[in-house]
Amino acid sequence: MIDLIKKLTELDGTSGDEGDIREFIVSQISPFCEYSIDPLGNIIAFKKGKRKPAKKIMLDAHMDEVGLIITSVTKDGFLRFKTLGGINTSALMFRAVTINGKINGVISGKPIHLTSGDESKKMPAADSLYIDIGASSLEEAEGMVSVGDRAVMKSDFTVCEDKIISKALDDRVGCAILIKLIKEYDEFDFTAVFSVQEEIGLRGAKVASFDVSPDAAIVIEGTTAADISGVPKEKSVCNLSGGAVVSFMDNATVYDREFYSAALSSGIRVQPKRAVAGGNNSGAIHLSKEGVRTIAISVPCRYIHSSNSVADKRDIDASYELCKYMIEYIANDK
Amino acid sequence: MDIKKILCELTSATGIGNIREATDKAVNLFKPFCEISYTDNLGIMARIAGESDYTLAVEAHIDQIGFIVTDIDDDGFLTVSSCGGIDLRMLPSRPVIIHSEKEVRGVFCSTPPHLSEKDAEYDKISDFKIDTALGGSAKDIIKLGDYVTFASGIYDLAGDRICSKSLDDRAGVAVLIELASRFADKKPPVNLVFCLSDMEEIGLRGAKTSAFDISPDEAIAIDVSFADGPDIPESDCGKLSGGPMIGISPVLDRAISNKLIKIAKEKGIPYQLEVMGRSTGTDADIISVTKSGVKTALVSIPLRNMHSDCEIISLSDVSSVCDLLENYIKAVK
Structure with a gap:
């Protein structure tokens, strides 16, 4: 699993540009399932199990990650950009990036030594930052990149005992869990969707759930763990190493209460999400057609949407186990 | 020598407090060309004997910015104090290495x-x-007291530009090693002492004792200085790939600065002037007031994103600094 997550996070795939992730996932799952790719680029994979479930089950994980899109090139060869998905400005300051998977650059701004007064104590506006690719002119820069190209903050995938530090854990951990399920789980039929464009508004899952038309859905995600120094406990959302996270409600979904309760009493290491915050593909899926009963299973991630988010292997394993448990719970229509 | 290769070696090594990997690495690189001597923990000197008694010290600092652990809480969060000027705005979600008995990875x-x-x-x-x-x-x-440094690597940018942590001042250290290699086979007209000082980032300390020990007739400090960027006034910076920035400041010896300019012109080496109205914020400030005073100059390599873990330099600037210093040394007396 760790090796799979490493390979998945080392690929770059911002919203609308998930091609490399899709290609890798297809290479992993194609011997084990039937799959198709829809017009937006979602992978819709059907895994035949030993039995047909009482209800049609769809699992979802999104392929895209947050990143940047190049909007213009200055006369001196610096690149201006906009963010794709929500990224703290502090996560942009002086970060090395990869553009188009091959060109190196650095998000730069005014060095602190040259700031004046209170400027040094305040985060600069995100639109004052720019990418330096080392080009010395507009012409040199335009020979290397084009407006509309994508950039992703570099990270060095690190495993430290049970912890993983990497970019894009949201939601490549979900992709890895789905791949493993397709490879190893065969009790009941299920449909796995690897969706596009989650970070810019749950767009891929909207069309995929229309297409699949499931009775029930399991969304596998990364969620904010704010159990860090300086954040009061009531705002900590969930705990790293505390197990798989299930939500009763977030900003996009009121979750199926029966599924939520079933997950909590599964006997697997599970924690409730202690906040109504954020949102994920459930928001699109649970409102598809006549409505779909939905549960979100999340892996706690500290510093989510930064190039150094932190997750715990044991939480990922618990999330995988909980997925299997919920498939069987739904399949047996308990 | 391959300057980029030297820089890869030097920037990947740590040099802060009692962690002296970078010094060890530099010593190994100097060894084929120089006789090495140490001062008590504050720096090293690599010497090449010349044809006269006159001694020229060429200096760069070997330490890098970082942090030191001051508190460890029950949940595994560390409080640190900074060693050197840190831009706090870049810290959140920044990866670091904690140099404990075993290296530990962390994230702000x-x-x-x-x-x-x-x-x-x-x-x-x-x-x-x-x-x-x-x-x-x-x-x-x-x-408590363990050191922490940034965890980033080194990357190629367009042309001959590279990005890494600690280019301040490993780029200067690379210049010294390259110069040593250039004079290894030909006796220089004066004694050369290549001096690597420690603790520059926490207040120009190592250079103080090193310069006292060397007691040179003159000195040139090699450091980095601000290169251009979109929101940086031209008067506050040099140009990346614009060549060595020759310092002019009341604390620097104008005659050496002028001679550097003259040599750059004669040899067709690109250069730019960095004019400062006061002290320079580099080791040149402290070297110049050693003992009875030392005539000191400052040559800087233009660098972007100073004190971040992705500083940017142009390799052509590093070789131009080497060319300028090589020609200066040949003509010094």
Whole structure:
């Protein structure tokens, strides 16, 4: 699993540009399932199990990650950009990036030594930052990149005992869990969707759930763990190493209460999400057609949407186990 | 020598406090060309004997910016103090290495997305904790006083530009090693002492004792200085790939600066002037007031994103600094 997550996070795939992730996932799952790719680029994979479930089950994980899109090139060869998905400005300051998977650059701004007064104590506006690719002119820069190209903050995938530090854990951990399920789980039929464009508004899952038309859905995600120094406990959302996270409600979904309760009493290491915050593909899926009963299973991630988010292997394993448990719970229509 | 290769070696090594990997690496690189001597923990000197008694010290600092652990809490979060000028705004979610008995990876805490970072004040380093994700066992592994450095690597940019941590001042160290290699086979007209000082970033300390020890007739400090960027006034910076920045300041010896300019012109070496109205903020300030005083100059390599873990330099600037210094040394007396 760790090796799979490493390979998945080392690929770059911002919203609308998930091609490399899709290609890798297809290479992993194609011997084990039937799959198709829809017009937006979602992978819709059907895994035949030993039995047909009482209800049609769809699992979802999104392929895209947050990143940047190049909007213009200055006369001196610096690149201006906009963010794709929500990224703290502090996560942009002086970060090395990869553009188009091959060109190196650095998000730069005014060095602190040259700031004046209170400027040094305040985060600069995100639109004052720019990418330096080392080009010395507009012409040199335009020979290397084009407006509309994508950039992703570099990270060095690190495993430290049970912890993983990497970019894009949201939601490549979900992709890895789905791949493993397709490879190893065969009790009941299920449909796995690897969706596009989650970070810019749950767009891929909207069309995929229309297409699949499931009775029930399991969304596998990364969620904010704010159990860090300086954040009061009531705002900590969930705990790293505390197990798989299930939500009763977030900003996009009121979750199926029966599924939520079933997950909590599964006997697997599970924690409730202690906040109504954020949102994920459930928001699109649970409102598809006549409505779909939905549960979100999340892996706690500290510093989510930064190039150094932190997750715990044991939480990922618990999330995988909980997925299997919920498939069987739904399949047996308990 | 291959300057980029030297820089890869030097920037990947750590040089802060008692961690002296970078010094060891530099010593190995100097060894084929020089006789090495140490001062008590504050620096090293690589010497090449010349044809006269006159001694020229060429100096760069070997230390890098970083942090030192001042508190470890029960949940595995570290409070640190900074060693050198740190831009606090770049810390959240920045990866670091904690140099304990065993190296530990950590990440500076950042404001979670459901809590706003808009009004955050970037004022006190004690507000920025390092997450070790080790929980209660952090106290068994990490000790107070352990050093912490940035964890980034080195990357190629367009043309001959590269990006890495610690180019301030390993780029200067690379210049010294390259110069040593250029004079290894030909006796220089004067004694050369290549001096690597420690503790520049916490207040120009190593250069103080090194310069006292060497007691040179003149000295040239090689450091880095601000290169251009979109929001940086031209008067405050040099141009990346614009060549060595020759310092002019009341604390520097104008005659040496003028001679450097003259040689750059004669030899067709690109150069630019960095004019400062006061002291330079580099080791040149302290070297010049050693003992009865030392005539001192400053040559800087233009660098972007100073004190971040992705500083940018142009390799052509490094070789031009080497060319300028080589020609200066040949003509010094």
